[in-house]
Amino acid sequence: MPARRRKVAALTALGAAPLALTALAAAPASAHGTMGDPVSRVSQCYAEGPESPKSDACRAAVAAGGTQALYDWNGIRIGDANGQHRTLIPDGKLCSANNEEFKGLDLARADWPATRVSAGSYTFKYRVTAPHKGTFKVYVTKAGYDPAHPLAWSDLDLEHPVATATDPVAGGGFYTFSGTLPERSGKQLLYAIWQRSDSPEAFYSCSDVTFGGSSGSGGTTAGGSSPAPSASAPSDEQIEAGADKSTVEHHGHGDADASTSADPTTAAAAANEPKEAGTSENLAETGADDRTPYLAMGGAAALALGAAALFASVRRRATGDGGRRGR
Numbered sequence: 001m002p003a004r005r006r007k008v009a010a011l012t013a014l015g016a017a018p019l020a021l022t023a024l025a026a027a028p029a030s031a032h033g034t035m036g037d038p039v040s041r042v043s044q045c046y047a048e049g050p051e052s053p054k055s056d057a058c059r060a061a062v063a064a065g066g067t068q069a070l071y072d073w074n075g076i077r078i079g080d081a082n083g084q085h086r087t088l089i090p091d092g093k094l095c096s097a098n099n100e101e102f103k104g105l106d107l108a109r110a111d112w113p114a115t116r117v118s119a120g121s122y123t124f125k126y127r128v129t130a131p132h133k134g135t136f137k138v139y140v141t142k143a144g145y146d147p148a149h150p151l152a153w154s155d156l157d158l159e160h161p162v163a164t165a166t167d168p169v170a171g172g173g174f175y176t177f178s179g180t181l182p183e184r185s186g187k188q189l190l191y192a193i194w195q196r197s198d199s200p201e202a203f204y205s206c207s208d209v210t211f212g213g214s215s216g217s218g219g220t221t222a223g224g225s226s227p228a229p230s231a232s233a234p235s236d237e238q239i240e241a242g243a244d245k246s247t248v249e250h251h252g253h254g255d256a257d258a259s260t261s262a263d264p265t266t267a268a269a270a271a272n273e274p275k276e277a278g279t280s281e282n283l284a285e286t287g288a289d290d291r292t293p294y295l296a297m298g299g300a301a302a303l304a305l306g307a308a309a310l311f312a313s314v315r316r317r318a319t320g321d322g323g324r325r326g327r
Helices: 003-025 041-048 056-065 100-106 236-245 264-272 281-285 292-326
Strands: 032-037 115-117 120-130 134-140 163-166 174-181 186-196 202-211
Touching: 032 041, 032 186, 032 202, 041 056, 041 100, 041 202, 056 100, 120 134, 120 163, 120 186, 134 174, 163 174
Parallel strands: 115 202
Antiparallel strands: 032 120, 120 174, 134 163, 134 186, 186 202
């Protein structure tokens, strides 16, 4: 190759290296969370204990999908949703977001533990372990909803979300925002969608609620007579205790970015902790394995060093050629 052409090739490679490094370093990290109030199904079952849940509904969910789904309570997501929720999630699989791991949450039962609510203003609390910008929308089921039938998109009042919040500020481990619940009676369901604006990723959760009466009056099982128990969220201690069994992100783990911790008191500690190797198939869908940033930056750095070495080699050759021509 002529010296001039070698020099052009080296300069091209050298110029591409910083661009590759910038693009890879800018890859979005994964956020994670679920509705904390009203308590989501997955959060409720995790609070009961993944290995020995107390309610009939949560025991059935574990029998259908296993315990790992509960340890991964903050990972009901679609990595490339980009607002196409109804296209990607078929009827009957809304609570799992069409994710096989969480299929137990789709069970059509009237005895899911429920949070007691009433019509009027309501303060929603979304438990988050990695905050990111985006929009929350919460929908309620229509009057006449039957929890003993699989949840369909047509069961939700999609034209009138009960809450919408864009870029709320996370504090104390929660996003908190206000909404208004309409008049309803008996057992209903709230469906929350968190669509990130810094990534196509979206998160989903189902929260069973009871309007009026006691929270245990929401109905019975399809084949039994036990009333639905009151819902309860997991404590911070429970969440921390099960974090090492989760395959998704907690307090910034999974994206090598401690600053994404929802609780600022954990950010500094997370920054000093060794990053765990991600094994979740969910993370693998979008390459959000916690090893990805390191591999990406390492690869880009290697490219930059290689390009620099090539440029130096070409320059030496060009100088040598010039010296020989001068002789």
